[in-house]
Amino acid sequence: MALQQRGDPVSGLTFPFEAxxxxxxxxxxxxxVLWARLPLPFSLDHINIWLVEDGDGWAVVDTGLRGHNTEALWQQLFTGPMAGRPVTKVVVTHLHPDHVGQAGWLCRHFGAPLWMTREEFLTARLLCLDVRDEPPPEAVDFYRRAGFTDTMMxxxxxxxFGSFAQGVTDLPLGHCRLNDGGxxxxxxxxxxxxxxxxHSPEHASLWCAELGLLxxxxxxxxxxxxxxxVNLSDPEGDPLTDWLDSLELIARRVPDDVMVLPSHNEPFYGLHHRLTRLAIGHQRRLDTIIEALxxxxxxxxxxxxxxxxxxxGHDLILAxxxxxxxxxxxxxxxxxARDEGADGIHYWRRLVAARDAA
Incomplete structure (x- = not known):
């Protein structure tokens, strides 16, 4: 789920393309480097894909959600902007179905290799296999301990359980590994x-210094x-600290003057400003929790x-x-701190005063 930031998230950014x-x-x-879009059946109604000339063909970055409509639009891209030239590489930034959904189909259609980080590839393969008629007991316990009511349950x-596979075509058995810093x-x-x-286990962004693109x-x-x-695969994990650390890492490694090519919304300039605003948005949410406790x-x-x-529904699960x-x-x-009540439900309490947390 994509969440709106408080205030104006766009101030300080420049969008070079009107169309x-x-x-x-x-x-x-x-x-x-070409920018194309594929539709999504959600409130966030599109994903950007990137077509990068690669010798006699094209490397594609991200692939869209599995579906006949997505395939039909890919066919239009093959004969239109891609001018009938083949796909040479299928690169996927991370495992979510709107990104990896058509990867297997593209790989088979062109005999092209799939490039992903190892954690993303293996997790996607695992999730495609885990399909059940109803949630397993550990999943039920996870949501009940968080305070789900009987109606929510x-x-x-x-x-x-296991809807992931519905949005993803059959993946290849192997992949070419993307490594951090490689x-x-x-x-x-x-x-x-x-x-x-x-956001995901080992998300890959791609920075080309020569072209000034991220x-x-x-x-x-x-x-x-x-x-x-936090999800069922790592129920005691701390993904937000990982996320905030990653924002700092990107700011150190990637210069501010790149044009950012995101998966949603439009290309923009102002990378470091946006990284700061993202971190501030999460800090505000942390402050809200302290005040509410x-x-x-x-x-x-x-x-x-x-x-x-x-x-x-799904928004509640993501939230x-x-x-x-x-x-x-x-x-x-x-x-x-977290305590467990006699009913097995977790309660959260603050250890510092709200004013001390600010």
Missing amino acids: KPGPGEAIEVAPG QTYMARG TIEIGGKAWEVVVGRG ISGDQVLPRISSNVS EAPRHAVDLLGPMFRRPLE LGEGLAHLHCLRQRGMI
Whole structure:
């Protein structure tokens, strides 16, 4: 789930393109680099994909959600902007279905290799295999301990378990590994891999110093903030600290004057300003939690102060994951503690006064 930042997330940024590519169209953003868009059936209704000239063909970065409509739009791109030239590499920034969904199909269609970081590839392969009629007991316990009501649990149970595979075509058995700090050559130019964590296990952004471009995936978005969640695969993890550390790492490694090519919204300038604003947005949410813990509360009870809008269905699941990420971050900082009640439900309490946390 993409979450709006408080205040104006766009101030301090420059957007060099007024137009956006339509279905089956592409806009050149730099020599040999095309911007195309594929639709998504969510409130966030699109994903950007990047086509980079690579010898006699094209390397593609991210692939869209599995579906006949997505395939049809790829076919338009093949015969239109890509001029019938083949795909030479399929590069995926991270495992989420809107990014990896059509990767297997593209790899098979062109006989092209799949490039991903190892954690992203292996996690995607695992999730594609884990499909069940109903959530397993540890999943039920995870949400019940967070404070889900009986009604919330009934809705969750009715969803089934393992919907990931529905959005992803069959992946290849193997992959070419992207390593943090390593490079992948595309069209005779070196693109450095910059790994970030928190939104996904080992998210790869690609920085080309020669072209002055950063393909940022979901790691840096100009108008929205990527979801950072605690989930079932790492229920005691601290992904928000990982995320904040990654923002600092990107600021140290990638210069501010690059054009950022994000997975959602539009290309922009102002990388370092945006990294700062993203960190400030999360700090404000941490402050909100401290203020709301005037008495011990369940994680679910804190979603109202954090998000200030009704939440249900998939949005509720994502919001809870994000809420837990902020709680775990505060616990790691020694500012709050978690207790378990006689009913097995977790309660969170603050260890410092709100004024001392500011």
